[in-house]
Amino acid sequence: MAAFWTEADWDDHERVELVHDRQSGLTAILALHSTHCGPGAGGVRFWHYADPAGAMKDALRLSRGMSYKNAMAGLPMGGGKAVVLLDESRTKTPAMLAAFADAVETLGGAYVTAQDVGASEADMIALSERTRHVSGLPHGDDLAGGDPGPSTSFGVYLGIKAAVEHRLGKGSVAGVHVALQGCGSVGGGAARLLARDGAKLTLADIDPARAQALAKEIGATAVPSDSIITTPCDVFSPNALGAILTADSIAKLDCAVVAGGANNQIARPEDGLALVERDILYAPDYVINAGGIINVSLEYLARMEGRTCPRGEVNQRIGQIPDRLREIWQESETTGLGADVVADRMAQRLIGR
Numbered sequence: 001m002a003a004f005w006t007e008a009d010w011d012d013h014e015r016v017e018l019v020h021d022r023q024s025g026l027t028a029i030l031a032l033h034s035t036h037c038g039p040g041a042g043g044v045r046f047w048h049y050a051d052p053a054g055a056m057k058d059a060l061r062l063s064r065g066m067s068y069k070n071a072m073a074g075l076p077m078g079g080g081k082a083v084v085l086l087d088e089s090r091t092k093t094p095a096m097l098a099a100f101a102d103a104v105e106t107l108g109g110a111y112v113t114a115q116d117v118g119a120s121e122a123d124m125i126a127l128s129e130r131t132r133h134v135s136g137l138p139h140g141d142d143l144a145g146g147d148p149g150p151s152t153s154f155g156v157y158l159g160i161k162a163a164v165e166h167r168l169g170k171g172s173v174a175g176v177h178v179a180l181q182g183c184g185s186v187g188g189g190a191a192r193l194l195a196r197d198g199a200k201l202t203l204a205d206i207d208p209a210r211a212q213a214l215a216k217e218i219g220a221t222a223v224p225s226d227s228i229i230t231t232p233c234d235v236f237s238p239n240a241l242g243a244i245l246t247a248d249s250i251a252k253l254d255c256a257v258v259a260g261g262a263n264n265q266i267a268r269p270e271d272g273l274a275l276v277e278r279d280i281l282y283a284p285d286y287v288i289n290a291g292g293i294i295n296v297s298l299e300y301l302a303r304m305e306g307r308t309c310p311r312g313e314v315n316q317r318i319g320q321i322p323d324r325l326r327e328i329w330q331e332s333e334t335t336g337l338g339a340d341v342v343a344d345r346m347a348q349r350l351i352g353r
């Protein structure tokens with residue numbers, strides 16, 4: 001019988017658990033790609049999948065992505081991810097959360113969970129009643145933990161500044177035109193930080209009211225979501241969906257830099273080459289968007305040592321994201337390889353693959 005995942009997706013995962021709890025109705029996949037650098041850390045996604053193969057594919061790809069992201073962020077964490085398969089009504093119950101927490105606890109700390117799509121800070125608190133191996137618990141504004149969004153935004157903002165300096169030779173984003181797609185938690189936070197520094201912002205969201213409200217707040221321009229890709233700008237910043245960079249969309253870009261927080265921006269590995277051919281500087285997504293996992297991992301690691309982690313320590317670690325990006329861009333320029341390929345190779349070396 002053929003496996004219902006491809007060998008490429010499997011990519012030498014260390015461990016994959018399929019959990020079904022009849023009483024609560026929980027069906028979940030917990031995937032551990034690599035624990036080479038430490039316990040597999042990555043969020044839990046609550047999602048309705050049309051078929052279980054899609055859920056397995058998501059779990060495998062996302063957990064490998066976390067191995068790469070955590071290694072490149074210099075965290076002592078490996079890569080893992082969990083997906084909870086919701087039914088069509090997308091109902092997530094307290095009993096399901098409890099059963100999921102028990103499944104995490106059974107792994108004894110090999111997997112550390114966190115917030116992802118469909119999960120909230122309140123869910124993390126609920127999980128923490130049954131397992132210690134949950135990250136991102138809130139401890140107050142001055143300490144690590146809580147919603148990863150603002151930390152991700154901060155890293156994206158620093159990454160955009162580094163890209164502007166590297167490609168445009170400007171030490172500030174004042175007057176630099178950023179076309180930003182997705183005005184939610186990550187995009188909204190990055191836009192506010194860029195606006196504070198005097199960047200010129202054009203915003204788009206699939207929910208036009210959201211883009212308009214943010215534009216009004218920060219003095220930006222809102223445009224329809226289907227025109228953001230073609231907006232002439234210095235930086236295109238994707239902060240909404242994945243797979244936004246295709247051969248077709250890259251051909252339409254009118255920018256010098258692509259740098260944003262969305263996960264899995266490049267649709268197919270070969271599409272990364274189109275960015276090189278168009279001489280567009282690319283900030284690999286899992287490197288620039290690591291701020292959130294840095295925040296929640298430092299919270300977890302400190303709690304395991306019986307202490308708290310000051311927010312300043314989190315920001316200092318996020319401040320290292322530009323160094324990693326510059327390392328990637330330099331190697332990319334020396335080798336002629338795309339920044340995405342260089343990042344993957346660096347990450348693979350770090351996890352011993």
Ligand code: NAD
Binds near residue numbers: 148204205206261
């Ligand atoms: P969010 O739901 O808060 O915001 C996403 C925004 O994108 C929403 O306003 C939504 O209306 C908009 N959107 C959706 N489809 C769109 C489209 N086709 N065109 C324009 N706008 C569209 O989510 P978020 O937490 O800000 O995450 C954004 C991206 O960043 C996702 O890809 C996520 O996986 C990634 N990411 C988030 C974090 C985090 O800490 N939240 C960390 C790493 C990566």
